[in-house]
Amino acid sequence: MTEGPDIARIAALVADPARSSMLLALMDGRALTATELSSLAGVTKQTASSHLAKLVDGEVLQMEAQGRHRYFRLAGAHVAALIEALMVFTSDAAAPVRTGPREPALRKARVCYDHLAGEMGVALYDRARDAGWLADDLGVTDKGWSKFSAIGVTPDSLPRSNRPQCRACLDWSQRRHHLAGMIGKATLDRLFALSWARRLPASRVVAFTPEGERRFREWIG
Amino acid sequence: MTEGPDIARIAALVADPARSSMLLALMDGRALTATELSSLAGVTKQTASSHLAKLVDGEVLQMEAQGRHRYFRLAGAHVAALIEALMVFTSDAAAPVRTGPREPALRKARVCYDHLAGEMGVALYDRARDAGWLADDLGVTDKGWSKFSAIGVTPDSLPRSNRPQCRACLDWSQRRHHLAGMIGKATLDRLFALSWARRLPASRVVAFTPEGERRFREWIG
DNA sequence: CCGATGGTTCGGTTATCATCGAACCATGAC
DNA sequence: GTCATGGTTCGATGATAACCGAACCATCGG
Structure with missing residues (x-):
């Protein structure tokens, strides 16, 4: 009866319906207030306060x-x-029953925490690996930097942090990886800044403009 | 108050200490009996039976x-x-406090579900991507097959299944990816068959023989 | 057929925890 | 100062579920 890592503690924090609703609502990376979260989760302020305290204490939320x-x-x-x-x-x-695109827009492009997920995110990640923008250890190569610079993502523009420069994040709809980490965040930021895409309100959907999608695909080659 | 995916249901299955102990015990990919799991989790047979029924019902266990x-x-x-x-x-x-190698052997090579994880697993994955054994979509290339064949992993040897041929699995100790999927499993199986390594009893540690490690590194180049 | 062993089902007990009402504290507007 | 709003604390209630004892079913070995 070896006492392993305390998996159960973290899982329990997610196991409550009210708390899981809050976490899902925060998946787009925004910061929400306690009352907003309480109404999203369908509980009163008092209960929400209790839940939020537990999540912060468990270092799941900041x-x-x-x-x-x-x-x-x-x-x-x-x-x-x-x-x-x-x-x-x-x-x-x-999936085995109805593979139907329940939320086609969500499957195509959405925000995952602070980076791009969905088909477009996976396409970007695949291309980055394929074309050698990223090394084996997921570090950005010189070639990669010249590519990323083309849309305004430069080494200097990245904030100093101990967060990994680049990470791969398993995609929920695609079952493949997409680009995460600071590079992932910076890239998504630039997509918005360049008006290639915008975030639909009250949703995680990332809507590309026709022109934006064209230029995005052109950029990744 | 959008009803998202039922995250909480699955999380609740992991949230119980007894159940999480069982899951951790099964992380090496073996199949254990109900009584073995009950003693590992420190509960009686009856309670274990109840837990296991829930896990199977929730499609977490088979x-x-x-x-x-x-x-x-x-x-x-x-x-x-x-x-x-x-x-x-x-x-x-x-980690921030003590990065120390709490379990050096475990960090070097261990079994993750049914494939190789740890430093050695990450090295294999990196090399496979680097040297073009795998395509962008993680499919095995012709070059890859000739490499894998060298240790006895051939297309014919893989069982027909809808499980992905090859997957990347995020490594817990390394924070990098290692080789998973059917190829990952088949490769680990061959490492044991060739006596390059063996699994330490009652542990997830994969112990390479000196000769085995030499030939493994030689194989991946 | 008979024990022995592996697993499940049932009932009752216990403990944990989410929930809300009510009161309270803190900030900001006037 | 007063009032409104955002959040927290406290206590009581209620529901869920983990747990075990005991009885039961199924398989294997003789």
């Missing part, structure tokens, strides 16, 4: 106080990865 | 009856991925 508001966001990309790992199950159960 | 024994194994590689995603948390909490 809290930032601004004035009389408290903003909550996911504690990091590893939390987003965990949630997506859980979502794989629900898509599994449904 | 059950196979052999005579009067019931063998349980993880339902797939996505379950292993989920568990590793949870382990990232516990290692996270500890």
Whole structure:
């Protein structure tokens, strides 16, 4: 009866329906206030407060106080990865029966925490590996930097952080990997800045403009 | 209050200490009997039976009856991925404080579900991507097949299944990817068959012989 | 047929925890 | 100062579920 890592503790934090709703709502990387989260989860402020305290205590969420508001966001990309790992199950159960695109727009391009997921995200990741933008250890190569610079993602523009420069994140709808880490975030930021795409309100959908999609595909080659 | 995917249901299955112990015990990919699991989890047979029924019902475990024994194994590689995603948390909490190699042998080479993980597993994956054994979509190339054939992993030797031929699995200790999927399993099987390595009893450690490690490194180039 | 062993089913007990009402604290607007 | 709003604390309630004892079913070995 070897006492392994305390998997159960973290799992229990996600196991409550109210808490899991909150986590899903935060998957787009925004920071929401306690009351917003309470109404999203369908519970009162008191209950939400209790839940949020547990999530922060368990280091699943980060809290930032601004004035009389408290903003909550996911504690990091590893939390987003965990949630997506859980979502794989629900898509599994449904896939053999109805592979139908329940949310076509969501499958095509969506925000995963702070980077691009869905078909477009997977295409970017595949291309980056294929064309040698990334090394084996997922470090960005010289060739990669020249490519990323073309849309305004330069080494200098990345904030100093101990967060991995580049990570691969398993995609829920595609069952493949997409580009995560700081490079993933910076790239998505640039897509918005360049107006190639915009985020639909109250949704994780990333909507490309026709022109934007054309130039994106042209960019990745 | 959008009803998202039922994350909480799966998380709840992992959230119980007894059940999480069982899942951790099954991470090496073996199939264990109900009583073995009950003693590992520190509960009686009755409670274990109840837990196992829930896990099978939730499609987290698969059950196979052999005579009067019931063998349980993880339902797939996505379950292993989920568990590793949870382990990232516990290692996270500890890493900044003591990066020390708590279990050096475990970090070097271990079994993850049914394939090779740890430094050696990551080295294999990196080399496979680097040297073009795998295509962008992680399909095995002609070049790859000739390499894998050299240690006895041929297309014919792989069982027909809808399981992905090759997958990348995020490594808990290395925070990098290692080779998973059917190719990953077949490769590990061959390492044992060739006596390049053996599995330490009652542990997930994969112990290479000196000769075995030499030939493994020579093989991957 | 008879024990022995592996697993399950059933009932009852216990403990944990999500939930909300109500009261309370803190910030900001006026 | 007063009032409104965002959040937390406290206590009580209720539901869920883990747990075990005991009885039961199924398979294997003789």
